Amino acid sequence: MTIAVSKGSLSDYTFFIMENESTNIHQASQLPTGSLGTAVAQGQKVHGTITIDCPRTDSTVMLTHGSGMSSPISALTIKA
Secondary structure (H helix, E strand, C coil), rough: CCCCCCCCCCCCEEEEEEEECCCEEEECCCCCCCCCCCCCCCEEEEEEECCCCCCCCCEEEEEEEECCCCCCCEEEEECC
């Protein structure tokens, strides 16, 4: 995964997966690798791997502010 910031900065963010049908939520089962999790300034990129254990089903990977689900930044739908 790569996060790039084109305007402003991003310092408090997290990832989770939501199963599309059941809406069950799964959070990272390990700490991110690389520079993911560190602050990202305008024009910078961070890279790494996120590991989230979950069932094989259509899901959505969410990038959110802080640890909450109420402040989404971006989402990517994954087909099983």
